[in-house]
Amino acid sequence: MDILKKFFGFTCSKRTSLSANANQSSPSTQIEELCYRFPLPLLQKLTGNFEKGRLTGVGALCDVYKACINIQGEFHEIAIKKWRSNSGQSLIFFKNEIQMLCQLRHPNLIRLIGFYEGESLQVIVLEYMPNGSLYDQLLSKNKEPLSWKIRLQICIGTARGLHYLHAGAKRTIFHRDVQPVNILLDKDFVPKLANFFISLKGPHSMSKPARPKNLDEVIGTFGFIAPEYNRDCIFTDKCDVYSFGMVLFVIVCALMPLSIFEKMGVVQDQEANDIESDPFEVCQSIAKRVCKFLQEGKAYTIIDPFLIGKIAPRCWKTFLAIAESCLLEDPSERPMMGEVEVELEHALALQEEADATNPVGDYSLLSI
Structure with missing residues (x-):
């Protein structure tokens, strides 16, 4: 009782x-x-x-x-x-x-x-989480689009949850399937990581980087699996960081990874065949191409149309840098989740600062 x-x-x-x-x-x-x-x-x-x-x-x-x-x-x-x-x-x-x-x-x-x-x-x-999953909120046609601030707050809350798993519990916990379906939202849209059935326990000591886990097979969700995990069946906390980086792009585009890829117009016939034969191999290139695409100032062609003109330029620049760093191919170069959390909080502060001087909230992504 x-x-x-x-x-x-x-x-x-x-x-x-x-x-x-x-x-x-x-x-x-x-x-x-x-x-x-x-x-x-x-x-x-x-x-x-x-x-x-x-x-x-x-x-x-x-x-x-x-x-x-x-x-x-x-x-x-x-x-x-x-x-x-x-x-x-x-x-x-x-x-x-x-x-x-x-x-x-x-x-x-x-x-x-x-x-x-x-x-x-x-x-x-x-x-019970009355607002369902992040996937439901972003991709359901029956839902009102989430504001940019709410999306940023969802990013920050999810980062905090992952940071706790990696560094705040008695043992490191690798979630192993960070993706929108596994991020649930309460009545106030506070995010909560869920579905821990394939999660892994790491070492007790937090004085050193978490030791990798050698696994027999790759389990996860298409588009969110880190390249080194797919290639070597080795999982570390940086694999969760990679998955979170893809979640950031899903949040801003309101599309799952492959749909982002298709909207960029880069899935040709041969690539489509490759996706069918080796989907995880193809997904490794999605992150690189998306980052390059956005660096070229083409964000307005793939992000959620609802967000066009609503993201302050400095906030967008910071957000994009965070997402790109999470998706670096070398896991040792990816940030820790604590660093990601701090940078996302900074992005939100930049947005709020811009909104304070621009009450209309009309920004242009075309110049980014």
């Missing part, structure tokens, strides 16, 4: 029936101590026995249901993430996400409330 008090601000009365089911096995005693174990009947009641009509999202491995839980007369929205597969790999992902999240506490990371693990069903309960 103390776990629920932490999340909801008070303990539950007996009438809420939130008691652990001792007959079911748990991933570990440590997890039991750090997050709440939901009884299956309650989860079934909250979701109408996982009724399709209550689905709020569908992922590669999970179905997500929105539910309301009544605790001492107050309603709280929660997201119930039901694992779709019982394969060995899926169970590993399930346990990995719980083990990661139950030990992480940061305003820009999704908050774990509890879980359920049975022989044929696995569920993770998380805080």
Whole structure:
């Protein structure tokens, strides 16, 4: 009950029936101590026995249901993430996400409330994010475009979350799949990194750069995978930095990486064939070409039309430099996430400074 008090601000009365089911096995005693174990009947009641009509999202491995839980007369929205597969790999992902999240506490990371693990069903309960994912907000035709300031604040919040993972926790954490679908937005558009099922733990000591992790395979999202990870199956914190650099371009263009590439008009027939045969190889060149394209002053042809004339030139110059530095081919030359966070805060300050002297907020990107 103390776990629920932490999340909801008070303990539950007996009438809420939130008691652990001792007959079911748990991933570990440590997890039991750090997050709440939901009884299956309650989860079934909250979701109408996982009724399709209550689905709020569908992922590669999970179905997500929105539910309301009544605790001492107050309603709280929660997201119930039901694992779709019982394969060995899926169970590993399930346990990995719980083990990661139950030990992480940061305003820009999704908050774990509890879980359920049975022989044929696995569920993770998380805080509900009413504004969905960054992907939904940027690419859905039914959403109002986000202002440039809100986008900058989303960039800053995400950078803070990643900085915490890399340097603020007891051990370095590599997220391993930083992309718009995994950045969720609360009611105030505060971003929270989510989906930690393929994340990795690094070393305990932060006195030295995080040691690389040698992996057996490349797992991630097309367009966001760092070239060295794709080439050598070696993952470091700088791979997350690269992915974040691509997120910055997605935020300003409101397009996913390949769509940015296509809008630039550089995907020819041969390149299209290469994408089908070796998509990750082609994606390595996307970042270089996008950076060069923007350096040539052609930003207005690929950025979100809604932003045209709304970005202060000095802010844009700083933002572009940050994105380019994150995407450098040599990982040792990419900045740490703490540096990225500071520079993004500087970009926002430049925008606010410009807006203070230009209340109309009419800027031209043509001269950049």
